[in-house]
Amino acid sequence: MSVRVGAVVEGIVCGVAKFGAFVELPGGLKGLVHTSEVADHYVKDIKDYIKERDRIRVKVIGISPEGKISLSIKQADSWYQQGRGQGKGVKEKSFEEKLAKFLKESEERLQDLKKTTESKRGGRRPARPEW
Secondary structure, eight states, rough: OOTTTTTTEEEEEEEETTTTEEEEEETTTTEEEEEGGGGGSSSGGGTTTTOOOOEEEEEEEOOOOOOOEEEESSSGSHHHHHHHTTSSSOOOOOOHHHHHHHHHHHHHHHHHHHHHHHHTTTTOOOOOOOO
């Protein structure tokens, strides 16, 4: 069986390294799942997510001219694809919208912090030096 880019297949993990996991695909082919393609967040240790002889679903995301197969666990999940706007027409916010939201939330947090700090200092008098 030959694999093609975009296909979602099931494979068996045959090796785990710091940078990713090697997966044996149907037909005896092997591919690599890089740590950046395991989860949607930073993966410090891939062994926390998968181990040898695990049966996993992967998506073929690339095949190099040399025949190296790149795989993704997170893209094989339909939930991931829908969240990324590839499923149900979800539009991602622009950088400016994200920045405006961040600035607004930061300003609100800063105001809350100032109120809390001022209320704690409000009734205190400076300590008199003892001579």
